[in-house]
Amino acid sequence: MPDKNLKKQLIIQAAIQVFSKKNFFNSTISEIAQKANVAEGTIYQYFKNKEDLFFSIPVEKTKEFSTELDLHLQGMSGASNKIRKFIWYYLYFFKMNPEYARTLMLEMRVSKNFVKTKAYKSFRPFANKVLDIIREGQKEGMIREDMNIYILRQLLLGFLEHIVTRWLLKGEKYDLLGHCDEVYELVFQGIGGMKNFQGLR
Amino acid sequence: MPDKNLKKQLIIQAAIQVFSKKNFFNSTISEIAQKANVAEGTIYQYFKNKEDLFFSIPVEKTKEFSTELDLHLQGMSGASNKIRKFIWYYLYFFKMNPEYARTLMLEMRVSKNFVKTKAYKSFRPFANKVLDIIREGQKEGMIREDMNIYILRQLLLGFLEHIVTRWLLKGEKYDLLGHCDEVYELVFQGIGGMKNFQGLR
Amino acid sequence: MPDKNLKKQLIIQAAIQVFSKKNFFNSTISEIAQKANVAEGTIYQYFKNKEDLFFSIPVEKTKEFSTELDLHLQGMSGASNKIRKFIWYYLYFFKMNPEYARTLMLEMRVSKNFVKTKAYKSFRPFANKVLDIIREGQKEGMIREDMNIYILRQLLLGFLEHIVTRWLLKGEKYDLLGHCDEVYELVFQGIGGMKNFQGLR
Amino acid sequence: MPDKNLKKQLIIQAAIQVFSKKNFFNSTISEIAQKANVAEGTIYQYFKNKEDLFFSIPVEKTKEFSTELDLHLQGMSGASNKIRKFIWYYLYFFKMNPEYARTLMLEMRVSKNFVKTKAYKSFRPFANKVLDIIREGQKEGMIREDMNIYILRQLLLGFLEHIVTRWLLKGEKYDLLGHCDEVYELVFQGIGGMKNFQGLR
C-alpha cells in the first residue's frame, strides 16, 4: 500500500505541476506521465480519466491540508487561538502551494459544476473541523450563542478564499500572511458594526 | 458598414452564447458558426482566430456598455447621483447579460495573461469615464480632495467585480441590483470607518 | 483592348512575382490580387482558375521573349551571328528574369504533365524560329546538310535549359552570360568530336 | 526494434509511392496512412510532420543505397573497376526506384532550401565513400595527383544526377544503364580534352 500509494502520489504531484502551469486543456497526460516517470497507460490504472485526475488533486491536497492543520492545532487551547492559527495556516498553506492555489481558485472553483465534483465533496471533513472550532468558541463565550454558526463558517471560509484569489490575480506579489489580522477582525469584529454587510461570499 | 457590422455582431452574439455555456476549449467554431447562421470560414473573415473572437467579446460588450451608460447619465447632475447611477447600471448590465458575465468574470478575468489582451485594453475609455465622475465628486466637495482618485476608482470597480463574481459563483440566485447600496456605502462611507480595510482588490 | 490587356498584364506580372517566390501551392490568389491591385474575383474574369493563371505566365513571357528576340535579330545577317545572338539573348533573358526562370525551370518544366499544358504549346512558334535560323545555317554551309535539324535544335535548347537550371540550383551566384561561348562551342563544334555524346537532353 | 522499424519502413514505402505520384502538396497524410495500413495518428508517432516524413524518404533511401553499394563493391579491387561499378549501381538504383527518383530529382533537389534539409545532410557519408574511391584511384595512378578530388567528385555526382534527371524528364523511355560508359568517359577522359568545359554542375 505505501508503494502503491507512492506511485499515485507521484502522479498527482506531477499533475499539480503541469495543470497549474498550463490549464486543464493545454496540459497533456503525456507530459504528466513524463514528469511522474511513469508510462501514460499507468495513469489510467490509478485514475479513470484526465478529469478524474484533475479533480483528484484537491482531494489529495485537502487531506494534506487537514493532516498538517491537525498537527498545528495540537496542544493548543482556546478557540480564539485556534481560529487565529487556522487563518494563519490557511494562508500559509496557499502561500506555500501557489501552483495548486491557482488551479483550485481560478480554474476549478470557478467552473460551473464544481460543486458536483469529488473535489468539492472532499472539503466536507475539513469544513466540519472549522465548525467544531466555532462551536468551541461559542462555549467559551467568545462567539455569541445566537449567531448562526454555518453563516459564520461561510463568512470565514469565503473571505479566506477571496483573499487568496485576490492575491493570485494580483500576481502573488505581496505576502499573503500579512492578511491574517484583517481576516480575523473583519469576520469576528466587523460583523456587528456593518449593517448592510452580508458576508463577502 | 451597417450590413458588414451586422454580420460581425451576429457572430459575436453567437460566440457569447456558446462561450458562456461551455468555456473556451469546449466551444467550437463550428457551433458558433451554426448559431450565427454563417459558414465557418466567414468567422475567419472577421476574426483572426478563435482566441481573437473570444477576446473580441468584451471589446464589443464594453462599447455597448459605454454607449448605454452615457445615455443613462445624460442630463443628470451631481456626482453623487451619477455614481449611484453608475453602480446601478453596472450591476444592471451584468444582470441582463449573465452569460457574458460568466465568460468575462470567471474565465477571462481569471486567466494569467488577461491584462495583455485587447479585451483588457478596451476597458480603458470606460475606466476614464469613471475617473471623470470621481473628479466631479471632488469638485463638488462630495469626495475629499486629498483622496487618491485612482485608488478610489480601483476600489469601486474592484468591489463591483467582486459582487458580480460572487453572484455568479452562487448560481445567480439572488438579485444583483439589491447590492447597489452596499457598494455605494462600502466604498464611499466605509472607507473612513474601517481601519484595517485596504480595499477589496 | 489595350486597357483590357493592361489589367491582364497587371495580373500576370503580379503572378510572376508571387509564384516565383513561393511555389504554386503556397502562393495565394489573394496575394496576387493584392499585388495586382485588383479584387480576387477579377482574376477569375481573365483566368479560368489558379492553374490557368499559373501556366499563362510562360505563354505571356514567351511572347515577350519572341518579340524582343526579333528586335535583336533585326538587321543581322549570317546564321552564325544569329545563333550567337540567340544564345546570348536566351541567357540574357533569364538573367534579367530570374524569378520567372525559377518558376519555369524548377517548377513547371519538372512537373509530370508539363507537355500537356498550354505553356508547353506556347513554345512552338519560338521553337520554329530557332529552326529557321538553323536552316539558314545549313544554306550558308555553316551546318552540314546531312545533320538532323530537329536534333540539333533539341540539343541547343536542351543545353541552354540545362545551363540556366544549373545556374538556378547554384543560387544564381555567377554570371549566366559567361556561358555563351561554352554553349556555342559545345553544340556546334563538340558534336563531331565526342563519340558517345548524344546531346544533353 | 525490428518490429518498430518495420512500421516506420512501411510508412516510408507508402510515402514514396504517394509522394512520387502526386507531389508534396497534393499528397495527403490520409492516403499515405491508408496505403501503409496504419492510422493517420501513427504516422505522427514516427515523423514530426508531413515535411519531416517527406524528407525522411531520402534519408532512408540513401541508407539503403549505401548498404547495397557496399555489398556490390565488396571484394572488388582496382579503383577503375570500383568507379565503373559505382556508376553502374547509381544508375541501376534509380532505374529500379523510378518513383523515388522523381521525388528526389524533380521535387526535392529543385526546392530552394534543399541544402538545409536533413535529406541533403544524409548524403554526406555516401559522398565520402565516393571520395575514398577517387583517392584510391589517385594512389593507383589512374587519376592525376594534381587533380582536385572534390571537384572531380562534384563532376561525377553532378553528371549522374543530370543523366537521371534527363531520363525522368524524357518520360523514363530509354534504359538508364545505357549511359554508364558515357558517364565514365566524360568524367574521366573528357576532362582534359574540353577546354571550355567546366563540369556540368
Add this chain to the structure above:
DNA sequence: AATGAATGAGAATTCATTCAT
C-alpha cells in the same frame, strides 16, 4: 501492475472559387 504503440475522432484553419450587387 506497467507499458507505450496504435488509434481515430475531432477541431482549427486556409483558400480557391462563386455570385449577388
Add this chain to the structure above:
DNA sequence: AATGAATGAATTCTCATTCAT
C-alpha cells in the same frame, strides 16, 4: 467589368484512451 463577402470542402495535426504484451 469589377468587386469582395461568403462559402465549405479539405487537410493537418493533437491527444485522450485502449489493449495486447
